[in-house]
Amino acid sequence: MAWRTLSILTNAMRMAGGTLAITSILCLSNLASAAQQDAGKTIMAKGDVMAHNDNAERQLVRRSPVYKADLVTTGDTSTSQLRMIDGALLSMQANSELRIADYEFSPQNQQGNVSMSLIKGGLRTVTGALQQNSDNYRLTTPVASIGVRGTHFEAEMVEADLYLAAWDGIIFIEVTAANSGEKFSLGPTLRYQFAIVRADGSVEFLLQTPGTFSAGHSSEIYAQPIQQFALVDVSEAENNIYIAQSVNQKYIDNERFAANWLPDDPLVVSRTGSVAFDLVEQHSVVSSSGSISDFTMSITVDFDASTVPTGNLSFVDSGGQWFAAFNGLLNQQGLDVDVNFASHGNNLASGSIEGLLIDQAQGILGNLNLAEINTPSITADGAFELRESKP
Structure with a gap:
């Protein structure tokens, strides 16, 4: 990518003079900047944490930016925590791959679009200020597509099966494996908040936390309550319920969310x-x-x-x-x-x-x-x- 950009710049300077050359360079520079739009930053990177983009790779360390179109990977005994541009927290476990296809957010109207793909491994996320619905926030996996509404959830690929836990709010799942097309929702206010989507497209609903989440995963990521905000009612038409966001807003503890580690x-x-x-x-x-x-x-x-x-x-x-x-x-x-x-x-x-x-x-x-x-x-x-x- 770098040598191609350099060649284009050189040709632009040879073929045009003065203003045209400068304009060409500025346009190319703007295109390069647009190709690296911030999606968030690295809060914690322990072990081998990399970002891959345009056949180049970067070692992610604390406060490194992550961009749209990045493929973020974690190696053995590695973990990473990202804070996205809307304030969302996203924690990746070891041996995971996450493609950030799109991450846009407007602070003015709290709107945007999120599209990511969990290729392998697992992640846990607490969504941020983006006003989600099941269409503008999408996480795809090899077996299912997940939409969210104001939530904290976990997703982990174990071999070819997808394990899911909805700790807060609601996640909407559409099974894509074997052209199943089955749709269902998970959440603590619904009948089920845990499920497994098998590689063959079948779904197994669970009454207890999946065992795969017992090591290094926990629903206890919240610290002390903060008395700040009024109630926010969110209707969920499919299940005819309302989710009340309590005045006891809770902030996220980075250290507990990420796991124990030392500088x-x-x-x-x-x-x-x-x-x-x-x-x-x-x-x-x-x-x-x-x-x-x-x-x-x-x-x-x-x-x-x-x-x-x-x-x-x-x-x-x-x-x-x-x-x-x-x-x-x-x-x-x-x-x-x-x-x-x-x-x-x-x-x-x-x-x-x-x-x-x-x-x-x-x-x-x-x-x-x-x-x-x-x-x-x-x-x-x-x-x-x-x-x-x-x-």
Whole structure:
């Protein structure tokens, strides 16, 4: 691909002068950029995790982008967690292959399209802000096609059979093996939430969690409830039911979602054990919605494991309460964390938090940047200093 692009650029420069040549180059550059549209980023990559695109391959590491048309693969004893552009979390197990055919999302209207193919192995996903229906979110497998509506589900190919678990919401399955054409739905509010689609197109419904999900898979990926949002009723015409999204919204814990793992470059400090830095020594935070109050923040650091297992912050401005929950790692550069959940009043938000250990790991100095997803002009950012509360 690279040599072909270089040849086209060279010919364009030879055949046309000045503006035409520049225009040709810019158009080709735009086409190249369009071919690599972001679909998400890598939250965690342990072991051999690769992205293949246009006969080229990239090693995925923490914060590496993933693009539309990427084929993401994991090797033996490897796992990967991706955060997609709509905030969805997707965890791949070892020896898996996932083709991202399309992933589009508009923050303005919460609409888009997702098309992915699980070629082999297994994945678990919690869908994001994209307003799903059974048509605009599609995961295909060698034996069935899956549509989703606001859900958390797992899919795993075991030999030639597809094992399914719908932990939350509803998934819609159409069996494609042997031209079966059978259609059914799974979910905790329906008759069944577990099933196996066999290679011959037959379907086996289960009352208990499939044994294949018992190792490294769990429905317990949620952390503490967040009192933020009103009820959202979603009708499901096929089954004549309503799914109520509780006000007890829950954020996703990256560490528990991905599995236990340690960084390759742990921070070397003299401290040991787990320490909670929850005394706000000072802060300077500015909001586009006016002055703030009631600033609180806490970061727990596990020095033995070189992780940041939990962290949260909150403060209030005229638009309501800002809230963020996060966790991550320690490395040579300091705190390397990702925001799991953020909100401002009843609006979803996103952002980043950075920090450094100071005074022989007796304090944390950092900064924060938050913004509403649907209205990016509504922001809050600033700096903070945390200390350990003394008994």
